[in-house]
Amino acid sequence: MSKTSLRTSPAEGGLGDEPLLAVEDLHxxxxxxxxxxxxxxxxxxxxxPGETLxxxxxxxxxxxxxxQAIMGILxxxxxxxxKGEIRFRGTDLxxxxxxxxxxxxxxxxxxxxxxxxxxxxxxxxxxxxxSEMFRVHRGxxxxxxxxxxxxxxxxxxxxxxxxxxxxxxxxxSGGMRQRIMIAMSIALDPEVLIADEPTTxxxxxxxxxxxxxxxxxxxxxxxxxxxxxxDLGVVAxxxxxxxxxxxxxxxxxxxxxxxxxxxxxxYTKGLLESIPRVDLKGQELYAIKGLPPNLLDMPTGxxxxxxxxxxxxxxxxxxxxxxxxxxxRNSACHYWREVLDGDPR
Amino acid sequence: xxxxxxxxxxxxxxxKHFPLTQGIMFKKQIGAIKAVDGVSFELNKGETxxxxxxSGCGKSTLAKVLMALERxxxxxxxxxxxxxxxxxxxxxxxxxxxxxxxxxxxYTSLNPRMTVGDIVGEPFEIHTEVAPKGDRxxxxxxxxxxxxxxxxxxxxxxxxxSGGQRQRIGxxxxxxxQPEIIVCDEPVSALDVSIQAQVINLLERLQNEFGLAxxxxxxxxxxxxxxSDRVAVMYLGKMVELGKDxxxxxxxxxxYTQALLSAxxxxxxEGRESRERIILQxxxxxxxxxxxxxxxxxxxxxAQEICATEEPLLQIRPGTAHLSACHFAETHDVVxxx
Numbered sequence: 040m041s042k043t044s045l046r047t048s049p050a051e052g053g054l055g056d057e058p059l060l061a062v063e064d065l066h067x068x069x070x071x072x073x074x075x076x077x078x079x080x081x082x083x084x085x086x087x088p089g090e091t092l093x094x095x096x097x098x099x100x101x102x103x104x105x106x107q108a109i110m111g112i113l114x115x116x117x118x119x120x121x122k123g124e125i126r127f128r129g130t131d132l133x134x135x136x137x138x139x140x141x142x143x144x145x146x147x148x149x150x151x152x153x154x155x156x157x158x159x160x161x162x163x164x165x166x167x168x169x170s171e172m173f174r175v176h177r178g179x180x181x182x183x184x185x186x187x188x189x190x191x192x193x194x195x196x197x198x199x200x201x202x203x204x205x206x207x208x209x210x211x212s213g214g215m216r217q218r219i220m221i222a223m224s225i226a227l228d229p230e231v232l233i234a235d236e237p238t239t240x241x242x243x244x245x246x247x248x249x250x251x252x253x254x255x256x257x258x259x260x261x262x263x264x265x266x267x268x269x270d271l272g273v274v275a276x277x278x279x280x281x282x283x284x285x286x287x288x289x290x291x292x293x294x295x296x297x298x299x300x301x302x303x304x305x306y307t308k309g310l311l312e313s314i315p316r317v318d319l320k321g322q323e324l325y326a327i328k329g330l331p332p333n334l335l336d337m338p339t340g341x342x343x344x345x346x347x348x349x350x351x352x353x354x355x356x357x358x359x360x361x362x363x364x365x366x367x368r369n370s371a372c373h374y375w376r377e378v379l380d381g382d383p384r
Numbered sequence: 385x386x387x388x389x390x391x392x393x394x395x396x397x398x399x400k401h402f403p404l405t406q407g408i409m410f411k412k413q414i415g416a417i418k419a420v421d422g423v424s425f426e427l428n429k430g431e432t433x434x435x436x437x438x439s440g441c442g443k444s445t446l447a448k449v450l451m452a453l454e455r456x457x458x459x460x461x462x463x464x465x466x467x468x469x470x471x472x473x474x475x476x477x478x479x480x481x482x483x484x485x486x487x488x489x490x491y492t493s494l495n496p497r498m499t500v501g502d503i504v505g506e507p508f509e510i511h512t513e514v515a516p517k518g519d520r521x522x523x524x525x526x527x528x529x530x531x532x533x534x535x536x537x538x539x540x541x542x543x544x545x546s547g548g549q550r551q552r553i554g555x556x557x558x559x560x561x562q563p564e565i566i567v568c569d570e571p572v573s574a575l576d577v578s579i580q581a582q583v584i585n586l587l588e589r590l591q592n593e594f595g596l597a598x599x600x601x602x603x604x605x606x607x608x609x610x611x612s613d614r615v616a617v618m619y620l621g622k623m624v625e626l627g628k629d630x631x632x633x634x635x636x637x638x639x640y641t642q643a644l645l646s647a648x649x650x651x652x653x654e655g656r657e658s659r660e661r662i663i664l665q666x667x668x669x670x671x672x673x674x675x676x677x678x679x680x681x682x683x684x685x686x687a688q689e690i691c692a693t694e695e696p697l698l699q700i701r702p703g704t705a706h707l708s709a710c711h712f713a714e715t716h717d718v719v720x721x722x
Contacts, residue, residue, distance in 0.1 A: 097576040097577060097578060098576055198666070212667045213439075214667060215667070242438035242439055242603065243438070243603065243605070243644060243647045243648055244438060244643060244644060244647045244664045245438075245667070246647065246649075247646075247647035247649075247661065247663050247664075248663055248664070248665075251663060269576065269577055270649065271577070271651040272606075272648065272650060272651045273649045274651075275649060275650060275651050275652055275653040275656065276649040276650070276653070276656055278653075295653045296653050299651070299652055299653050299654070300654075309578065310577055310578060311651070313577065313578060313580070313581035314651050315584075315606045315607055315609065315610030317609070317633075320609070320610060320629075323585050323588070324581040324584055324585055324610065325581065326578070326581035326582040326585055327578040327581070328582075330548065330549075330579070331546075331576065331578070
């Protein structure tokens with residue numbers, strides 16, 4: 040793979056039909072003592088510049104593993120990618136050499152993590168850690184890199200950046216630490232930013248600040264944002280489109296308005312109905328029964344069938360494909376028409 | 385069955401300060417973290433009081449003081465007419481039976497080396513009068529059944545259960561001594577969305593069945609609204625607003641409550657561009673050195689001179705029907721505005 044084809048600047052545009060980032064039929068498995076865990080089972084999604092894709096799912100649904108595969112930060116082994124493509128501007132990242140991959144990671148595609156305190160190194164100052172991006176990737180001198188770090192801290196609105204650059208991570212509050220993570224991730228103007236539960240550990244008022252900051256940075260640079268979350272409220276607030284994951288597969292993907300108006304998969308529908316609503320106060324909440332499946336012992340057919348109120352006999356035997364519903368909408372349910380229409384209960 | 389409306393818990397001017405010390409040999413107090421700084425409220429039988437606030441506002445310290453895990457610096461916690469803050473020895477032990485706790489994290493609050501039977505039955509070891517020795521196993525199995533677990537799993541270890549099931553174990557332990565009050569400190573925030581609803585339903589069912597009163601501490605405002613009869617909002621060790629759930633959510637009077645409510649993402653994209661959002665600047669100040677007067681004034685858009693000099697008391701303000709602590713309290717529906 041030649042590096043030149045990867046250097047297409049966003050200004051040149053002209054991506055044609057090829058999205059900025061396309062995950063195609065990705066499979067990831069982990070070899071464990073108890074057996075092979077298929078964490079990701081044929082996931083496909085795509086992202087365009089300036090777009091926000093929300094990947095929604097519970098723990099163990101494979102949403103973070105997919106993101107780590109895109110970043111190329113999975114430990115292999117035990118992880119293995121037996122099948123699939125991750126195309127960034129038309130180039131399959133999985134076929135690149137380690138060296139070429141390093142050029143993409145952090146520079147073209149970067150990531151922020153849930154827990155900023157454990158993602159930052161406690162024994163270096165934040166200035167040193169932010170400026171490291173410029174020293175390593177851009178070969179800048181220490182002094183220039185530090186000046187750049189101050190600029191970035193200003194950009195993510197950390198007050199008194201010039202003084203605080205010599206502070207250590209523990210001297211910052213949770214929200215400020217997440218801003219430092221964001222500063223590091225946007226340091227090299229990436230085209231894709233993956234945010235893995237960026238606000239889960241934060242208070243709501245701070246969450247609102249961080250989401251606003253992310254939206255603003257996205258508007259400025261037109262980067263594509265993949266937001267991994269389990270919070271249906273955050274998704275409704277910022278996403279353009281949604282991919283819902285369950286047990287390593289995408290069970291539904293759709294533009295944000297469609298999914299909240301009328302979900303086409305029983306799992307999505309169950310999640311939306313289990314949100315406490317004002318008009319139903321005092322009544323029992325709708326709860327999806329049962330538990331998420333054990334990835335070592337997946338149900339046959341559709342992985343959701345043991346918990347599904349729409350289940351028929353063929354759900355137990357045949358795994359549903361991702362049915363096209365309309366335009367950009369898909370649902371992996373044999374009975375998506377019934378789910379769209381109404382209520383089996 | 386308990387009759388509704390009977391006063392069961394009364395907290396008056398509760399203060400908990402943690403000393404800040406300097407020096408190794410000769411410790412000298414140089415200040416105090418004012419974690420809870422003058423909180424008053426009451427709780428009736430069978431009622432749920434929701435407590436919301438951000439991290440550092442003192443809600444978990446409040447829970448610990450109510451549980452008598454921490455002794456208050458001053459103030460009183462009166463349970464059924466007796467002050468737990470002054471109780472000692474066997475009286476304190478007896479009072480503790482009546483107020484139990486469900487913790488946030490079912491992964492760390494259960495001892496991994498104890499079986500479920502031992503965990504749920506441990507309260508009986510301390511309060512031996514509740515269940516005679518030969519009766520304990522049967523009692524524990526009954527409790528497991530009440531919270532929706534298989535009584536045959538009594539000999540299993542916590543790691544053999546999922547997060548939601550573990551939280552049920554924690555709830556069973558809380559129920560063991562048949563308390564009248566249960567303090568739930570973020571009972572569902574560590575659980576997956578599809579499991580949260582199951583646990584909330586369980587808590588509501590148990591409340592109806594046993595006439596329990598809950599103090600429900602959480603940061604998820606929609607969950608609090610669903611389960612609570614009344615809601616208290618805390619900021620930096622103080623209660624800033626207290627009222628019925630409808631009053632707090634539809635007619636909030638304190639600017640902080642309004643900001644908090646407007647910051648909660650609404651799970652519906654419809655009209656998201658026009659929604660009103662009050663984005664607070666900065667972080668809450670340190671509880672070691674809170675601002676003078678009103679503690680919220682450093683982040684408040686309504687702040688005037690009086691806010692720095694005079695502390696607003698938690699009282700009913702003109703034009704509102706519930707308690708709020710703001711000189712310029714004014715009801716404003718942030719949730720439905722826009």
